Amino acid sequence: MRIGMIPGMLVVCCTGTLHAQEPDSLRNVSLSEIVVTENYQYLRNRNTTLHLDVVGKEFLKEHFSGNLMQTLEQLPGVHSMDIGSGFSKPVIRGMGFNRVSVTENGIKQEGQQWGADHGLEIDAFNVEQVNIRKGPASLLYGSDAMGGVVEITQAAPPFDDQVFGEVSLLGKSVNGLFGGSVMLGVKKDRWFTKLRFSEQHFGDYRIPADTIVYLTQKMPVHDRRLKNTAGFERNASLFTQYRKGAYMSDYMVSNAYQKVGFFPGAHGIPDPSRVEDDGSARNMGLPYSTVNHLKVTTHQEYAWENILAQWDLGYQNNHREEWSLFHTHYGSQPVPETDPDKELAFVLNTFSSGMKVRFTGSSVWDHRMGWDVQYQRNTISGYSFLLPEYSRFTTGISWLTTWKPDEMLSVSGGLRYDFGKTDIRSFTDPYLETYLRGQGYSEEVVEKSKTRSFPVKRDFGDFSGSLGIVWVPAKAHLLKANVGHSFRLPGANELASNGVHHGTFRHEQGDPDLGSERGWQLDVAYSFFGTFFSVTVSPFASWFSNYIYLKPTGEWSVLPHAGQIYRYTGAEALFAGGEISAKVDLPLHFSYELGGEYVYTYNLDEHIPLSFSPPGSLRNTLSWEKKRMRFYVEHQYIADQNRVARNEDPTPGAQLFHLGAGFRIPVGRTDVELTLSARNLFNTKYYNHLSFYRKVEIPEPGRNFQLLIKIPFKKLF
Amino acid sequence: MKTTFYLSIVIILMSFVLLVSCSDDEKQGDTTKPVITLNAPAEGAALQPGSHIHFDMDLEDDVMLGSYKVEIHNNFDGHTHTKAETGETTPFAYNNSWDVSDKKSTHIHHHEIEIPANATEGNYHFMVYCTDAAGNESYVARNIVLREDGESGEHQ
Numbered sequence: 001m002r003i004g005m006i007p008g009m010l011v012v013c014c015t016g017t018l019h020a021q022e023p024d025s026l027r028n029v030s031l032s033e034i035v036v037t038e039n040y041q042y043l044r045n046r047n048t049t050l051h052l053d054v055v056g057k058e059f060l061k062e063h064f065s066g067n068l069m070q071t072l073e074q075l076p077g078v079h080s081m082d083i084g085s086g087f088s089k090p091v092i093r094g095m096g097f098n099r100v101s102v103t104e105n106g107i108k109q110e111g112q113q114w115g116a117d118h119g120l121e122i123d124a125f126n127v128e129q130v131n132i133r134k135g136p137a138s139l140l141y142g143s144d145a146m147g148g149v150v151e152i153t154q155a156a157p158p159f160d161d162q163v164f165g166e167v168s169l170l171g172k173s174v175n176g177l178f179g180g181s182v183m184l185g186v187k188k189d190r191w192f193t194k195l196r197f198s199e200q201h202f203g204d205y206r207i208p209a210d211t212i213v214y215l216t217q218k219m220p221v222h223d224r225r226l227k228n229t230a231g232f233e234r235n236a237s238l239f240t241q242y243r244k245g246a247y248m249s250d251y252m253v254s255n256a257y258q259k260v261g262f263f264p265g266a267h268g269i270p271d272p273s274r275v276e277d278d279g280s281a282r283n284m285g286l287p288y289s290t291v292n293h294l295k296v297t298t299h300q301e302y303a304w305e306n307i308l309a310q311w312d313l314g315y316q317n318n319h320r321e322e323w324s325l326f327h328t329h330y331g332s333q334p335v336p337e338t339d340p341d342k343e344l345a346f347v348l349n350t351f352s353s354g355m356k357v358r359f360t361g362s363s364v365w366d367h368r369m370g371w372d373v374q375y376q377r378n379t380i381s382g383y384s385f386l387l388p389e390y391s392r393f394t395t396g397i398s399w400l401t402t403w404k405p406d407e408m409l410s411v412s413g414g415l416r417y418d419f420g421k422t423d424i425r426s427f428t429d430p431y432l433e434t435y436l437r438g439q440g441y442s443e444e445v446v447e448k449s450k451t452r453s454f455p456v457k458r459d460f461g462d463f464s465g466s467l468g469i470v471w472v473p474a475k476a477h478l479l480k481a482n483v484g485h486s487f488r489l490p491g492a493n494e495l496a497s498n499g500v501h502h503g504t505f506r507h508e509q510g511d512p513d514l515g516s517e518r519g520w521q522l523d524v525a526y527s528f529f530g531t532f533f534s535v536t537v538s539p540f541a542s543w544f545s546n547y548i549y550l551k552p553t554g555e556w557s558v559l560p561h562a563g564q565i566y567r568y569t570g571a572e573a574l575f576a577g578g579e580i581s582a583k584v585d586l587p588l589h590f591s592y593e594l595g596g597e598y599v600y601t602y603n604l605d606e607h608i609p610l611s612f613s614p615p616g617s618l619r620n621t622l623s624w625e626k627k628r629m630r631f632y633v634e635h636q637y638i639a640d641q642n643r644v645a646r647n648e649d650p651t652p653g654a655q656l657f658h659l660g661a662g663f664r665i666p667v668g669r670t671d672v673e674l675t676l677s678a679r680n681l682f683n684t685k686y687y688n689h690l691s692f693y694r695k696v697e698i699p700e701p702g703r704n705f706q707l708l709i710k711i712p713f714k715k716l717f
Numbered sequence: 718m719k720t721t722f723y724l725s726i727v728i729i730l731m732s733f734v735l736l737v738s739c740s741d742d743e744k745q746g747d748t749t750k751p752v753i754t755l756n757a758p759a760e761g762a763a764l765q766p767g768s769h770i771h772f773d774m775d776l777e778d779d780v781m782l783g784s785y786k787v788e789i790h791n792n793f794d795g796h797t798h799t800k801a802e803t804g805e806t807t808p809f810a811y812n813n814s815w816d817v818s819d820k821k822s823t824h825i826h827h828h829e830i831e832i833p834a835n836a837t838e839g840n841y842h843f844m845v846y847c848t849d850a851a852g853n854e855s856y857v858a859r860n861i862v863l864r865e866d867g868e869s870g871e872h873q
Contacts, residue, residue, distance in 0.1 A: 217858075435810070438810075439810060439812060551852070552848075552852035552853070552854060553852065554783055554784070554848050554850075554852045556784070556786045556814045556846070558812065560788065560790045560810065560812065561788070561790060561842075561844075563786070563846040563848075563854050563856055564846070564848055564852065564854055603746075606746045607745060607746035608745075608746035608747075608748050609748075644748060645748070646746075646748055646851065646852055646853050646854075647750070647852075647853060647854050648748075
């Protein structure tokens with residue numbers, strides 16, 4: 001019944017896929033180059049059986065927000081899970097956390113992606129091109145990519161030897177953000193090197209409300225700014241590439257540092273004293289979190305006549321800390337001597353290696369072989385406990401064959417086997433033991449509860465596979481279908497977390513006996529490219545025999561400040577939905593774009609929806625473009641989300657209006673690019689169903705004016 | 718060629734509709750939370766150590782109630798103290814649950830919660846959690862104060 005609404009819901013938005021991507025802004029724009037890039041995208045899409053959105057420089061600039069996910073959210077089927085105004089993480093077709101992978105230069109980004117209040121540590125200024133694969137990509141990227149992949153890739157180096165660079169400046173009114181980025185590059189003979197430094201500072205963000213109602217208590221919002229949500233980020237990166245004949249290699253070192261305050265009213269029991277005005281909209285008091293992500297990667301490539309070999313190697317260090325004024329409910333716990341207010345800290349070290357060999361000898365057959373290895377080690381500190389220390393080793397081998405008898409048809413099939421080993425250390429809490437004894441709990445309860453995490457040693461192994469076709473019956477039509485079986489190893493949090501996460505205020509408990517997550521996923525995408533009209537429809541359906549979710553157990557937690565225990569549990573689950581995007585070229589330089597999406601989720605064991613299901617939405621954009629100017633007006637409709645899991649609140653929908661303009665102004669020998677936008681023009685109060693602050697009834701940021709200035713320059717040798 | 722193409726699109730779309738409509742006969746699981754109406758203690762109530770708390774509330778659920786829990790812990794950290802003071806007094810902490818299953822609504826009234834006479838005075842959080850049979854949970858949080866001149870909790 002309700003599913004019958006899906007086709008009706010599917011009406012669309014502006015997607016980069018249909019956009020003519022303008023080439024590198026450093027070069028003169030000519031029509032032929034536009035055609036070339038469009039063909040490139042079309043070719044990329046023809047060569048993969050999964051739906052692929054290629055997002056280029058122009059789209060990234062037009063929708064730039066200083067935050068990569070909030071930019072990509074403009075694409076149907078992609079959502080951002082926000083933590084205030086600054087940081088976010090990706091959700092693709094209703095799947096997030098460890099079910100979606102983000103890769104940069106071929107290496108999978110590894111942080112603490114399981115946490116709802118943990119963002120993605122990527123410098124948005126440094127992103128030049130993104131490919132989004134919706135649907136099961138575990139065949140290519142391993143077990144965590146079952147929901148999709150966000151691939152960040154480097155733009156091609158310029159052809160001529162030159163020194164080049166770019167200065168970008170960003171300002172936002174909603175949180176008083178000012179940010180900037182400087183990039184310098186050199187292309188000389190076989191070498192290509194780029195250096196970038198970016199920084200963003202923002203204050204408390206404005207919401208269109210004077211009070212928020214949290215747990216039936218009215219909490220004042222002073223000056224309509226959400227206290228202590230200020231933050232900053234500082235990123236630096238160095239990229240260098242060397243090419244000689246058939247050999248190519250690149251090296252990248254990057255560091256991303258983020259610090260963001262948490263709204264104190266969202267930490268625990270509503271207490272008006274905590275939300276009193278602190279006199280500054282830019283300070284970051286307790287509680288706050290910091291994260292530093294260091295990444296060193298290299299890519300090696302050699303092309304023989306019939307064989308292409310590639311090797312990616314990476315080391316990542318993700319150091320996350322959550323700070324909150326020392327507090328304990330256990331009378332015997334002393335204040336730590338060093339860093340007394342460090343509540344939780346996780347240091348995750350990841351080593352990754354990925355080898356690929358491609359046999360390109362035949363024009364009809366194409367074989368690819370891959371071998372991936374990853375080792376992770378997580379250490380902890382802080383006065384509170386949530387996730388134990390662990391180490392994890394995974395390895396996978398894959399084979400993918402494509403048969404392309406002619407230009408009209410291609411069939412791809414592949415198989416992958418992954419093996420994983422998780423070793424979780426135990427953790428005993430002496431203060432909790434004393435507390436429970438003092439509370440008069442029986443010895444049995446004390447013994448059971450004082451061990452916050454049990455030692456777990458588990459091995460996992462499973463196959464994933466896929467079979468798909470790409471059919472091009474005529475130049476204007478493209479049809480793809482793909483069926484895949486994917487699996488995911490349970491994360492350490494799902495196996496062994498045990499504690500109250502201040503982000504969710506729930507006692508979350510892992511289950512050491514969990515089986516791996518597995519399911520079948522079916523995807524179809526049809527595109528029509530006409531002279532004045534193009535459309536893409538991409539429905540999907542997935543069935544999981546074992547889908548891991550946090551289930552409320554009805555058992556009361558013995559921990560103070562917690563209700564019932566939420567335990568990671570497997571269930572049979574169903575996902576279905578799709579996206580539509582369309583573009584119509586109108587007379588007088590006008591064009592109209594439509595984008596829409598819908599996701600249906602259903603837990604077949606409990607007969608209820610799954611949590612964090614994105615609401616249906618629809619975007620209508622009318623734009624006018626001529627020479628060096630572009631203007632657009634956009635209407636965004638977000639449907640109500642009443643399909644919620646247990647203990648998740650329904651979220652009402654909203655209608656939003658946005659305006660934007662882009663100019664390229666010739667100054668001297670360069671083009672200065674100005675991008676202006678006004679988001680949420682009418683300062684509408686609305687909620688994001690996927691936001692971390694949704695639970696505490698905090699609306700989304702209000703009206704925002706934004707200015708982005710880009711000044712590129714170059715000098716040929 | 719064209720006919721085959723359009724035919725295949727129609728078949729694929731139809732199989733999607735069929736596949737998904739299999740779940741049409743979905744039984745609707747219970748996602749409605751129970752309702753807690755906490756009458757006493759009131760927000761900001763001052764209570765006296767060495768007395769019993771006058772506890773009064775109504776619980777209601779659209780299907781079936783499960784259990785309720787009362788949890789009291791100190792909120793000293795909300796202000797200047799970061800650690801419980803030591804000495805003759807002990808910070809008060811309480812955690813207990815009661816079964817209210819097989820009922821759709823109930824009125825609770827009791828004086829079972831005892832504040833020991835040596836409880837440290839100060840700010841506390843008084844939490845009431847209630848679950849229904851399916852695991853839907855709601856809770857109410859109250860700020861209370863323990864003070865020598867607070868109410869004794871007995872009926873006047």
